Amino acid sequence: MNDDNSVVTGSGGSPALTMQILEGHGIGGSPVVKAAVGQRITLDIALQNTAIYDFYVHSCYAHDGSNSPDASINIIDSNGCGVRLSRAIDVPAMSAQPTPNGPKHVYLHMYGFQFTSNNFVHFECQVKPCIKSCHREQCIREPDTKIPVIPAHRRRRHEDNSTDVATLRLETVLEISPQSTLSAAALVSSEDYARTASCYSQPALIATCTFVFITTALLVLMVHVVYRRCSKSKKAGSINDSDSVDTSSIS
Template sequence: MYIKNDYKSQRCRVFGIENKERPVPLRAKFDQCTFTEDTHNGVYSAIVVIQPNMKIVTDMARAYQVKCIYGKDFDDSRTVTAELDVDMIQTTTMITVGGEEAHVSMIILDEYDNIIRTAHIGQSLKLRIIINPKAVYGIFAYNCLTQSNVEDWVHEIIDSAGCAIEEKIFGNFKLNRDTKALTSFFTAFKFPLSSYVKFQCEVKICVGFCEEVECANSPSFGKRKKRSLNSPKYITHKKVSFVLSME
């Protein structure tokens, strides 16, 4: 729990204990945290953010505007919603094998498969990794992470084995056998202090189809099975990424 825009300051935030239900007091001073002052009416206000994840803001986070009115009781709290504008900057990777160029890229789509550049926290989205020419190559992804432009915060979403770390936030990759694209479903989120979120995955490229890996809850087209790593079908691996701009 923290005062909006002051997550970095220890004086303006407090952490609860995981899986423990107990009151958590947040004591924030006007001269140390971000408050809005209306001295004419004697009103001081701040937005308090409560989120279950220590690093990222998901649709489970809540924001409340708290007003301090001197000489009166505290005003009722109300929920404050925030929008984020997504300005996608694509990074693509290309390799050439046997005269056929492999082109790997990322896009974000909404639930209707439209490529989007604006999203709301909690909106259902899809991250898709695309390979072309699809008739020649296949791909699998692993070591995916998100990174902020503030304090170099990093939040892992797909581990080194190609499996989702927190499926409620970012799901396992699924393969479309017609297009050979990999798709993961997730809900839009952001870092508390950052105006950008960078998504990055390592992608291995092979000829034909890549093999899936068995994750705890479901299969994922992430890391190739160990017995296949030395297969002549395996070509190379690259990193692919894009950046979301948030307001």
């Protein structure tokens, strides 16, 4: 093992790093091998024990498996920073280590996406292990002047020009299924319902109900008053008629 630059270059054992796709946004989700277009997912690179090793992640790509430049996108650049892509990749690339010597995670929030050439999306990352500490942040805020190259070319260039065998290449594959029409319609319906329900606040509903109640009560009262007046008029008319009859009979 060589300690130069705090980078593991020997064969005395490599850190047990893993890379997987998790359900939802965050490192608390369950691993998934299949997701729908637009579904929230997280790319998670983890080291369960950091008592000896540290690591950072750089040069991550997503591609369709053919290594074609037309079906390959950069998601974490050579500085370790996330590369934003609308409706696919959120930034920044985040790092979490809740306890000393405990698990460390470098993760990226994404949404399910696919290439037109394949239903499977291949994710590939370069991971640099270090002894104790890498003495750097996950993302270095410097201009990334390196021209992104497709994974196959990058691997060949790395093998030809670098003697640093400590950098690990991690891969994982995710199957992407189109979002079903039924699910999409149900989602829209629920959102519309929630939006409509939110338009009616509790004070507004109380005021509306009070207004309706008062209006109804006034209408009932008016009908009752009119009815009583009509009844009195009829009684007065009948009394006058009877008086006329009595007067005529006397005369």
